[in-house]
Amino acid sequence: MxxxxxxxxxxxxxxxxxxxxxxxxxxxKRSSAPVGDGHVRVRRETGGRGGKTVTTVxxxxxxxxALLAVAKQLKAACGSGGTCKDGVVEIQGDHxxxxxxxxxxxxxxxxxxxx
Numbered sequence: 001m002x003x004x005x006x007x008x009x010x011x012x013x014x015x016x017x018x019x020x021x022x023x024x025x026x027x028x029k030r031s032s033a034p035v036g037d038g039h040v041r042v043r044r045e046t047g048g049r050g051g052k053t054v055t056t057v058x059x060x061x062x063x064x065x066a067l068l069a070v071a072k073q074l075k076a077a078c079g080s081g082g083t084c085k086d087g088v089v090e091i092q093g094d095h096x097x098x099x100x101x102x103x104x105x106x107x108x109x110x111x112x113x114x115x
Contacts, residue, residue: 041113042100054082055096057089057103057110077102 015021018028039059046053057074060067064084071084074091078098082091091099096112103110 040103040108040110042096042103042110043113044094044096045114052092053094055091055094055099057091057099058087058113060087060089060108074099074102 012022014023016023016026016028019026021027038061041058043056043058044053045056055078057070060070062070067087067089068084071082071089071091074089075082078091078093078095080092080095082089084090100110100112
């Protein structure tokens with residue numbers, strides 16, 4: 001049996017299971033691991049957004065900081081707003097072709113997903 005260790009501290013809050021430090025001061029770099037699977041998919045979605053259209057990019061094998069940088073560059077290339085949530089880049093509006101061209105120019109091999 002492995003020795004038990006705390007997962008929460010009233011002083012620090014949630015603790016990282018890897019290093020035992022507070023999650024926001026984690027030293028084991030668990031959150032910097034690439035999120036995507038390498039298959040870059042670009043898709044137009046409207047579900048759950050009150051009828052608004054967004055273009056999503058999934059599968060980029062980048063850490064969180066690099067993904068935020070790509071999201072910023074895509075927003076500038078499309079002249080639109082957007083965000084990065086849970087490893088998915090969301091750009092407001094229907095920009096599938098423009099995003100696919102930009103990703104191809106950056107050396108990725110994107111695939112159009114959905115309909």
